[in-house]
Amino acid sequence: MRDIFRGFGAVFYKETLHVRRDFATLFFSLIIPLLQMLLLGYGIDTNIRQINTVVFNADGRRESRELLDRLKNSDTFHMVRYVNSDAEMNDVIVGGKARVGIKIPVDYSDKLLHQMSAQVLVLIDGSDSSVAGQAINVTTSIGLDESLRRVLLNNAPFAVEMRPKLLFNPDSRSPNFFLPGLTAILLLNVTTFLTAFSIVREKERGTLEQLFVTPVRPMGLLLGKLLPYLGIGFFELLLILTFMRFAFHVPIHGNVFLLAFLSLPYIFVSLSLGILISSKANTQSEAMQLAFLTILPSIFFSGYIFPRETMPKVFYVISYFVPASYFINITRGVILRGAGIHHLWLDGFALFAIGAFLLIIAARRFHKKVIMA
Amino acid sequence: MSETPQNTNGGAPGTDPAISARSLVRTFGKLTAVKGVSFEVAKGEIFGFLGPNGSGKTTVIKMLTGLLPLSGGDATVEGLNVRTDSERVRERIGYMSQNFSLYPDLTVTENLTFYGRIYSLSARRLKNRMQEVIELNGLGPYLNRLASQLSGGWKQRLALGCAMLHEPKLLFLDEPTAGIDPVARRQLWDLLFELSSHGITFFVTTHYMDEAERCGHVAYIYYGKLIADGTPNTLRELPDVQPPGTIRVEITTPEVTRALARARQIKGVRSATIFGQSIHALIDDHLDLEDLRLQLSRNGTAVGEIRPLAPSLEDVFVELTYKNQANSNHPEAAPEATEAKHA
Numbered sequence: 001m002r003d004i005f006r007g008f009g010a011v012f013y014k015e016t017l018h019v020r021r022d023f024a025t026l027f028f029s030l031i032i033p034l035l036q037m038l039l040l041g042y043g044i045d046t047n048i049r050q051i052n053t054v055v056f057n058a059d060g061r062r063e064s065r066e067l068l069d070r071l072k073n074s075d076t077f078h079m080v081r082y083v084n085s086d087a088e089m090n091d092v093i094v095g096g097k098a099r100v101g102i103k104i105p106v107d108y109s110d111k112l113l114h115q116m117s118a119q120v121l122v123l124i125d126g127s128d129s130s131v132a133g134q135a136i137n138v139t140t141s142i143g144l145d146e147s148l149r150r151v152l153l154n155n156a157p158f159a160v161e162m163r164p165k166l167l168f169n170p171d172s173r174s175p176n177f178f179l180p181g182l183t184a185i186l187l188l189n190v191t192t193f194l195t196a197f198s199i200v201r202e203k204e205r206g207t208l209e210q211l212f213v214t215p216v217r218p219m220g221l222l223l224g225k226l227l228p229y230l231g232i233g234f235f236e237l238l239l240i241l242t243f244m245r246f247a248f249h250v251p252i253h254g255n256v257f258l259l260a261f262l263s264l265p266y267i268f269v270s271l272s273l274g275i276l277i278s279s280k281a282n283t284q285s286e287a288m289q290l291a292f293l294t295i296l297p298s299i300f301f302s303g304y305i306f307p308r309e310t311m312p313k314v315f316y317v318i319s320y321f322v323p324a325s326y327f328i329n330i331t332r333g334v335i336l337r338g339a340g341i342h343h344l345w346l347d348g349f350a351l352f353a354i355g356a357f358l359l360i361i362a363a364r365r366f367h368k369k370v371i372m373a
Numbered sequence: 374m375s376e377t378p379q380n381t382n383g384g385a386p387g388t389d390p391a392i393s394a395r396s397l398v399r400t401f402g403k404l405t406a407v408k409g410v411s412f413e414v415a416k417g418e419i420f421g422f423l424g425p426n427g428s429g430k431t432t433v434i435k436m437l438t439g440l441l442p443l444s445g446g447d448a449t450v451e452g453l454n455v456r457t458d459s460e461r462v463r464e465r466i467g468y469m470s471q472n473f474s475l476y477p478d479l480t481v482t483e484n485l486t487f488y489g490r491i492y493s494l495s496a497r498r499l500k501n502r503m504q505e506v507i508e509l510n511g512l513g514p515y516l517n518r519l520a521s522q523l524s525g526g527w528k529q530r531l532a533l534g535c536a537m538l539h540e541p542k543l544l545f546l547d548e549p550t551a552g553i554d555p556v557a558r559r560q561l562w563d564l565l566f567e568l569s570s571h572g573i574t575f576f577v578t579t580h581y582m583d584e585a586e587r588c589g590h591v592a593y594i595y596y597g598k599l600i601a602d603g604t605p606n607t608l609r610e611l612p613d614v615q616p617p618g619t620i621r622v623e624i625t626t627p628e629v630t631r632a633l634a635r636a637r638q639i640k641g642v643r644s645a646t647i648f649g650q651s652i653h654a655l656i657d658d659h660l661d662l663e664d665l666r667l668q669l670s671r672n673g674t675a676v677g678e679i680r681p682l683a684p685s686l687e688d689v690f691v692e693l694t695y696k697n698q699a700n701s702n703h704p705e706a707a708p709e710a711t712e713a714k715h716a
Contacts, residue, residue: 006493009490010487014479018478018479021479205472206474207474207476209440210468210474213440213463213466216491
């Protein structure tokens, strides 16, 4: 049994030396994810506020101004222009200066006074669906609210009142949602690249061939290479979490140790993936291309950007084969929802299984391709 | 099917050979890179394995070291079958590849330590062996230097040191002197002779004929077939190289090209080639040397000395290659025909 890992200690010793010697590479591979996090963390805000809005108030009396104030106070609309004709309003929207146009007709106040239904025209630029959706939601709910208050005079209570409450991320802060997911992507980046490169470099130098003339066994070689990078990946994770917690003030609701523990199988998967890549690639640039190939599905199919549940069936099935899916579930679970091991053990196990599977394939490929080539 | 080419070196009697290759065949898809190669290397020998680029030298090494499975034939290395026992074969041999596979970002000591651990040497044995290897290879002054900062000759010594740390009885050196300066080459060979005197067997590939001359046993592989195998001296006397009734002469002349053209017209001159400032010619032995000089200078060519010459190994391989080429144009001819039976 000890024999199939033969050479592990020697390779581990050598690999830690490589890492120490090449400190610059290590430093940059650790620092770059933090920079990426900085950019994405500050740059992405999915909450829609202050939509540029053009107003044509043909009425102009108190009731119409009150309505406009309520719209303004919703924080959704930002009045950029006040115009005096339909044509002008149209022009502003077509020109892209405003995404929403609100027209209050001449008889708005008169109709309200006569207990008749008054109409307000809301033109919405549909080219950005999330902006359009937000504009529709806010305008209709303000309209409904306005009508109810006029029907139920003297401030009688509403018959039914819905009180939605956002759990786990009450302020709907984007960093809270994005950064736990980003952790998975960044970690994948670092560990997969580092391992793939460390092996492909040996191919380029011819030292791998040399190793295969020694009694070292493929498993000993691969594990010896994998373990130092597991350490680095783990350190990177802690760095990212610290950064997320203290630079972006994302509160960690669950147990940090659980999160750290469950990240080990994920790092293991990333490393195995790196080894698998290196069994195919013969040069560092080939390895780079293959590694990027694995990054894309991790971004798009893992639920990092698009919720997995709303994906077309095919992509939803694919997402089960993307390791990042499981880890994003783990990070969001622990960080945002405070989930425990009994919620997440299956994800951790799935990651471990995928990692072991990939590593076995990689070891076999090494045995066949590299030794026999 | 597989011929045993002029094997004049059966190895020391009574001991098992270090390497015994029997009809080795290796195919890559439709290409047959090694076509039934057989030879034996006796223990303690320096075996020179020669041949043009792409002729199968490295493939044979890879088969003997367990890097490549055999497509056909059989081989034992240090008494172990490479087909079934490659694991143990690897523990007993050392291998130094063409590009001295060292880790450039590791120091001399670290490179040595790594290879020592790969072979599972105990801490004490590793320490002793490192001391010996460092002394033998003269690496002492460079222990803390990165391998990348060593010159070619020192890289080669370090690579050799790494390959012999576990005290293999047999070392494969694949073009150990490619790209190394002449002084370092000479030093390496001195070292090989010293180690060889301690009973270590060497399997060396090279392109340098002067190195081949130093080997106790040489073999020449030409496009997958072994066309010569023996000591340098026996090869020189092969009938193919030195057909009966011919002698080889060296003609010194300041006008080599003109003399060559003239020489080739003379009856009784079988072949002539330029070697620096002289011409090597194979002539019928009834041709008088003075007569040859007279004929050569007939068109005004200045001719210096003409003297008999033993063929160099280069002559040997050139002759054998020509014979082999001529033969391969006539596939029905038995390959054995080119390899004259040793008398």
